[in-house]
Amino acid sequence: MTLAIELIDIHKRFGNVHANKGVNLSVQKGSIHGIVGENGAGKSTLMSILYGYYGATSGTIKIDGREARMRSSRDAIALGIGMVHQHFMLVETLSVLENILLGAEGGFWLSAGKDAMRAKLATLAKTYGLEVDPDARVADIGVGQRQRVEILKALVRGAHVLILDEPTAVLTPTEADNLFDMLRVLRDEGKTILLITHKLREIMHVTDHVSVMRRGEMAAHFETSHTSVEEIADAMVGRKVSLIVHRGPANPGRVLLEARDLVVRDMHGVTRVDHVSFSLRAGEIVGIAGVSGNGQSELLEALAGMQRLTSGGITLDGAPIDTSRLDPSHMRELGLMHVPEDRHRHGLVMSFEACESGILGFQHDAAYGGALLDRAAVESGLAADMETYDIRPRDPRLTTHSFSGGNQQKIVLAREIERGPKVLLVGQPTRGVDIGAIEFIHKRLMALRDAGKAILLVSVELDEIMALSDRILVMCGGRITGERTAANANPRDLGLLMAGVTDKAA
Amino acid sequence: MELDAIVIVLGSGVRLAAPLLCACLAGLWSERSGIVDIGLEGKMLAAAFAGAAAASVTGSAIMGLLAGLSASLALGLLHGYAAIDRHGNQIVSGMAINMIAAGLTALVGAAWFGQGGRTPSLEGDARFNPVLFGMDPLTIITILCASLTWLFLYKSRFGLRLRAAGENPAALETAGVSVRRIRYAGVAICGLLCGLGGVYLSVSQAAGFLPQMTAGKGFIALAALVFAKWKPIPALFTCFLFGLLDAVAIRMQGLSVPGLGFVPVQAIQALPYVMTVILLAGFVGRAIPPRASGIPYVKEN
Numbered sequence: 001m002t003l004a005i006e007l008i009d010i011h012k013r014f015g016n017v018h019a020n021k022g023v024n025l026s027v028q029k030g031s032i033h034g035i036v037g038e039n040g041a042g043k044s045t046l047m048s049i050l051y052g053y054y055g056a057t058s059g060t061i062k063i064d065g066r067e068a069r070m071r072s073s074r075d076a077i078a079l080g081i082g083m084v085h086q087h088f089m090l091v092e093t094l095s096v097l098e099n100i101l102l103g104a105e106g107g108f109w110l111s112a113g114k115d116a117m118r119a120k121l122a123t124l125a126k127t128y129g130l131e132v133d134p135d136a137r138v139a140d141i142g143v144g145q146r147q148r149v150e151i152l153k154a155l156v157r158g159a160h161v162l163i164l165d166e167p168t169a170v171l172t173p174t175e176a177d178n179l180f181d182m183l184r185v186l187r188d189e190g191k192t193i194l195l196i197t198h199k200l201r202e203i204m205h206v207t208d209h210v211s212v213m214r215r216g217e218m219a220a221h222f223e224t225s226h227t228s229v230e231e232i233a234d235a236m237v238g239r240k241v242s243l244i245v246h247r248g249p250a251n252p253g254r255v256l257l258e259a260r261d262l263v264v265r266d267m268h269g270v271t272r273v274d275h276v277s278f279s280l281r282a283g284e285i286v287g288i289a290g291v292s293g294n295g296q297s298e299l300l301e302a303l304a305g306m307q308r309l310t311s312g313g314i315t316l317d318g319a320p321i322d323t324s325r326l327d328p329s330h331m332r333e334l335g336l337m338h339v340p341e342d343r344h345r346h347g348l349v350m351s352f353e354a355c356e357s358g359i360l361g362f363q364h365d366a367a368y369g370g371a372l373l374d375r376a377a378v379e380s381g382l383a384a385d386m387e388t389y390d391i392r393p394r395d396p397r398l399t400t401h402s403f404s405g406g407n408q409q410k411i412v413l414a415r416e417i418e419r420g421p422k423v424l425l426v427g428q429p430t431r432g433v434d435i436g437a438i439e440f441i442h443k444r445l446m447a448l449r450d451a452g453k454a455i456l457l458v459s460v461e462l463d464e465i466m467a468l469s470d471r472i473l474v475m476c477g478g479r480i481t482g483e484r485t486a487a488n489a490n491p492r493d494l495g496l497l498m499a500g501v502t503d504k505a506a
Numbered sequence: 507m508e509l510d511a512i513v514i515v516l517g518s519g520v521r522l523a524a525p526l527l528c529a530c531l532a533g534l535w536s537e538r539s540g541i542v543d544i545g546l547e548g549k550m551l552a553a554a555f556a557g558a559a560a561a562s563v564t565g566s567a568i569m570g571l572l573a574g575l576s577a578s579l580a581l582g583l584l585h586g587y588a589a590i591d592r593h594g595n596q597i598v599s600g601m602a603i604n605m606i607a608a609g610l611t612a613l614v615g616a617a618w619f620g621q622g623g624r625t626p627s628l629e630g631d632a633r634f635n636p637v638l639f640g641m642d643p644l645t646i647i648t649i650l651c652a653s654l655t656w657l658f659l660y661k662s663r664f665g666l667r668l669r670a671a672g673e674n675p676a677a678l679e680t681a682g683v684s685v686r687r688i689r690y691a692g693v694a695i696c697g698l699l700c701g702l703g704g705v706y707l708s709v710s711q712a713a714g715f716l717p718q719m720t721a722g723k724g725f726i727a728l729a730a731l732v733f734a735k736w737k738p739i740p741a742l743f744t745c746f747l748f749g750l751l752d753a754v755a756i757r758m759q760g761l762s763v764p765g766l767g768f769v770p771v772q773a774i775q776a777l778p779y780v781m782t783v784i785l786l787a788g789f790v791g792r793a794i795p796p797r798a799s800g801i802p803y804v805k806e807n
Contacts, residue, residue, distance in 0.1 A: 053680065053805075074682035089677040091670045092797075102670050103681025105663040113663075153681070 003065065004029040004161055004192040005050070010059035012045055019045040020056070021216040027161075027209075029064075032183060032193040034203040034224070037213035037236055038434040039404035043196045044086070046213070047163050050194075051083040052076035063161075077103075082154020086165040088146050090138045097121075097134035100153050120156055128155075128185050144175040151182070162186065163194040168202060169432065180206045198236075198434055200229045212236050237436050245442045248450065250470040253282035255318075256454040257303070257336070257423045262312035264298045264478075272298040274478035276312075280423065285445065285455040287469030289462055291498050295478035296458045297341055300427050303456070304338035305331040306346070317422055332361060337416035339409075341427030341458065347412040348400050355396035358382040358415050385414035390440065406437025413441060417448060424448065427458045442468060462491055462498075476500040515753045517640055521711060523749025524648045525550070528703030529727030530734070530741045531655050532696040536582075538659065538736060539692025540672040540685075541589050542800040545581065545600035546700055547724025548607030553578040553704025555611035558625040558715035559618065561632040567709055570632070571644075574705035575698055581607065582697020583690070590689050593802035604724075612717040623717035625708070634710040644706045649742075651699065656738040668692055672796035675803040685803050700724075722779070729782045732793050751778040 005027040012020040019042045027033045037043045048054045050061065052070035061068050063079045070076055076083075090099050097114060100121070106113035118134060125131045132148055133141075141149075147167060154162055164183075168176040183193050183206060195207060203210050204224060212220040212235040220235040233241050257280040264273035273295045280286050290296050301307035303314065305328040314321040316334050328338065340346035348357040355378045359368055368377050382396040389410040391403070400408060409429065416424060426445065430438045445468060449455055459465050465472055472484045474497035482497040529546045536543040553574035561570030581603050588599040615623040634642040659665040667688050670678040675685040703723075708715040730748055734740035755777045762768045 051680075072682065072684075073680050077682050083680070085680065089674070089680045091673045091677050093673050094666075094669065098666060099677070102666060102678065103683050105666065108663050110661055110663060110666060 002029045003027065004063070005194075006060075006062035006065075007046070007050065008060040008062070010046065010049060010061070011057045012042075012049060012054065013057045019216055020049070023059070023213075023216075023218050025211055025218065027192060027194060029192055030187060030190050031208040032187050032195060032206055034195045034197065034207035034210040035213060036196075036198055036200065036203055036210060036232060037219075038198060038436060039406060041213040041236075042216040043213050044165055047083065047165060047194065047196060050076070051081060051163060077157050077159075080158055080160045081163065082151075082157060082159030082161065083163040084147065084150040084154065084165065084167060086167075086169060088143075088150055090146055090149060092137070092139040094138060095134065096132050096136050096138060096141070096149050099138055099149055100134075100156055104157055117156065121152065124152060124155055127189070128182065130155075130182065144171060144178065147171070147175075147179065148182075160190070161192045161194065163196070165196045166198070167195070168197065168199060176202070200232055200435075203232065204229055214238050233435055241435060241439055243435075243439070245446055245467045247446050247468075250284050250449070251452075252284045252470070253452060255279045256282050256316070257456070258315040259303065260313045260315070262299065262302060262314070263310040264295075264302050264307060265310045266298070271310075272478050273302065276475075276478075276480055278473055278480065278483075280454045280456055282422075282454050283449060283452045284470040285449050285457055285468050287457045287459065287465035287472045288475055289465045289472055289494055289498060290460070290475035292460045294475045294498075296460075296475050297427070298478075299475070300338075300341065300425055300456070300458050302326070303331075304328055304336070304340070304425055306338075306340075329361065332419075335420075335422035336425065337419060337421035337423070338425045339412050339416050339427060339429060341431070343408055343412050348408060350399070350401040352400055353397050354391075354400050354403060354411055355379045355382040357400045358385065358396070358411055360415070362415070362419065382411070382414075385411075385418060388418075389414045389444075404434065405432040406434045406441075409433050409441065410437065413444065417444065421453060423454045423456070425456050425458075428460065429457070430459075430461070430464060462494060466491070466494075474498055511757070515750070515757055518756065519746065519750035519753040520641065521645060521749070522752040523746045524645045525703040525706045525711070526723055526727050526730060526748055527648050527652060527742060527745040528699050528706065529724050530730045530745050531651055531738065532699035532703070533728055533731045534655065534659075534734075534736055534738060534741060535668070535692050535699065536696035537731065537799045538672045538796055539668045539689045540675060540796060540798045540801070540803065541586065541689055541693055541696075542596040543585060543600050543693070543696055544597060544725075544728065545585055545603035545607075546696075546727055547720055547722065548600075548604035549578040549581045549697060549700035550704035550707065550724050551604075551611055551718070551720045552581055552607040553701040554708035554719055555615060555625070555704075555715045557701075557705035558628065558708035559615070561628050561709050562619075562626045562714070565630075565632050567628075567632055567634050570628075570709045571702075571705050574709070575701035578701030578704060579694060579697040582693045582700065586690050586693035589802065590686055590693070593804060596800050596802075608718065611715070615715065615717065623715075625715040628709060628713045632709070633713055634706075642710050644702065644710045648702065648706070651702070652738055652742040659738060664688075664691070669796075671803075672799055675798050679803075679805065685805075689803070703727075726778070726782055729786050732795075733785055735793050736796060748778060748782070751781050 003026050007023060007025040010020050010023040023046055035043050049056045052073045052075050068079055101113055101117055106116055121134055130148055130152055167179060187193055207224045210222050210224050211218055260277050262273050262276045265271050276299060288296050298307055302309050305326040309323045314323055316336055359378055368374055379396045386394045391407050391410045429441050457468055466489060470486050472489050473480050474482045474494055476498055477500060481500060481502045529550055533543055533546055556577035557570040557574030560573030561567050585599050585603055588594040589596045612623040619625055634644050636642050667683055671685050671688040679685050707719055730744040734744045755774045758774050759771050
């Protein structure tokens with residue numbers, strides 16, 4: 001077996017942070033090699049070193065058996081290494097062709113290079129099935145297409161090693177499957193693929209080998225066919241983790257939230273939520289399943305008071321809500337808290353200190369001092385939550401964006417849960433969150449349900465819905481297409497409901 | 507107005523538009539590379555002074571041009587150093603250049619020539635004189651610059667890289683191109699074009715330097731740049747429109763307007779500035795600046 005890449009004893013320090021500690025990695029030519037690890041385990045740093053974006057503090061890099069010195073991405077490109085970054089490195093105002101051309105223009109004037117590149121793209125489209133419209137503006141194409149452009153960028157530069165950093169984070173399941181098909185074709189053509197991810201199912205699905213990183217070190221190497229999701233998860237977290245949520249029987253109490261005939265039309269007059277009714281009881285989790293964009297988000301936002309209701313009524317703990325004046329802070333006062341789907345847009349202010357993000361929506365509480373904020377109270381509030389929720393690093397004064405996705409989500413969860421809600425609305429609680437944090441969040445929600453709170457869970461992850469919910473509602477095209485209890489739900493049946501095949505049996 | 511009056515106004519519109527166009531194109535090169543430059547005014551002023559001073563001492567307009575270009579280029583690179591290498595605030599740096607230029611030109615001028623900050627009147631070969639259709643060489647070069655800007659910005663490798671640096675510098679860096687070098691090239695071109703505009707004011711349009719003679723043209727050029735949405739050909743037309751407004755304002759001085767009677771000179775002179783505000787407020791629509799402009803590019807963090 002020939003090795004495409006060999007990393008020997010790589011160290012990288014950023015100031016005091018030791019991001020890579022003596023990492024060794026061997027990647028076989030013509031294989032798909034997965035690299036997994038929690039957020040902050042050092043995967044991205046290691047790959048940036050391999051791509052020449054960062055210089056390693058010490059260590060040796062061998063490409064095709066020969067020692068390589070890399071001072072910039074230019075060196076890596078010359079050695080045949082291409083990288084598809086998690087945040088695409090594309091210029092949105094330029095066309096697909098111009099983006100691919102950038103840095104490999106082939107002459108001072110663009111016109112000759114453009115013609116040559118068109119021909120090259122046509123060949124690649126034939127060989128790998130990578131079709132793109134070269135004249136489309138990148139701003140106008142979807143994420144799946146953008147990713148394709150990134151892969152093409154690497155291939156036209158003659159890459160035989162392709163690094164993909166969390167490539168499926170922004171893709172729909174179908175787009176992800178297409179990507180994996182593409183990667184297999186590339187591998188069969190002799191390319192070497194490095195796939196960085198924290199989604200274990202992908203690793204099992206597509207890789208030949210997998211290396212696990214933990215806290216800047218290589219924790220384990222496996223051959224994919226000889227390992228299991230559980231084994232990889234344990235190696236990632238460094239202890240036994242349980243991917244299955246243990247739950248006792250539900251004890252539903254009185255109805256805490258009732259939605260009657262809710263209709264939401266958007267600014268274009270399109271009906272997003274179409275006559276939805278349901279009730280939510282104390283001590284139960286009701287999950288709303290559905291493919292993203294089928295009205296779940298609008299329903300959640302309407303219940304939280306963020307979106308106008310076109311018609312319908314909401315009753316909270318027996319008291320009707322004035323739906324003509326929906327307002328999030330009013331809903332909070334009434335005991336309905338909300339963990340929004342998109343924590344960056346609606347849950348946090350990324351440039352605020354974590355403790356400031358931790359009081360958003362509650363900043364008028366007397367506990368924080370009234371007109372002038374009592375800094376000590378604000379900081380000690382989050383400091384306490386940091387202990388209970390194991391939020392790391394434990395510094396309430398760090399800016400919000402310096403926390404990992406899982407820790408950011410815990411800041412939002414702590415803020416909403418610790419205020420003692422009657423009803424908790426939760427949207428995509430584990431999107432972009434690492435395994436250790438997922439386990440924690442699921443346990444926390446289950447504990448909340450056992451304490452007699454009512455939880456409405458919206459998630460596009462069917463596994464998550466099935467693991468947590470006592471009852472499952474399925475939405476498609478703004479309507480509820482079916483309801484199942486936890487006991488009689490199965491993925492195939494739910495999948496049909498999600499596709500709008502309404503049930504007659506229920 | 508009679509026909510020959512229209513021709514006169516059009517001709518003077520072109521001459522008044524030329525320095526504005528230089529500054530506008532200068533701003534375009536800088537901002538498309540990702541460096542916001544509010545120091546166009548200061549660089550023009552410095553070039554106007556250096557140009558007139560050198561022309562008056564040497565008696566050669568060409569020497570004046572070289573001196574003006576050098577002065578403006580030096581200030582441009584200073585701004586580049588602050589913004590690119592030191593990751594400084596580009597508004598502060600640009601403003602500092604404006605204040606340094608305003609102060610130094612007046613001070614050095616007064617000390618050197620003893621005419622209250624003016625340079626001696628330029629005559630003969632110390633000035634650029636008309637060579638074609640009443641246009642002097644600098645006007646012709648300026649108009650040429652607009653077409654060359656279009657050509658290089660959209661059709662050359664350098665232009666593609668420069669546009670990428672202003673929109674998403676990380677994309678350029680990961681494509682193996684140094685953002686730093688591209689941005690330095692952008693501010694250098696900006697410096698040279700401001701220099702051309704400044705020298706035009708003092709060695710071609712006027713016969714010597716007057717303190718504060720740029721009179722806000724660098725800022726109007728920035729407004730024109732927004733109005734033209736950072737594109738070279740619209741920039742050409744916008745600057746011509748502003749130049750024309752200026753020419754009309756000059757023409758209307760001392761004339762009585764039917765229905766209004768005699769209009770004060772100050773009101774007429776304010777017209778181009780008022781129009782700038784109205785155009786920017788009302789007609790520009792959504793003008794989206796280059797996405798990364800004004801943001802220092804820091805590679806390792």
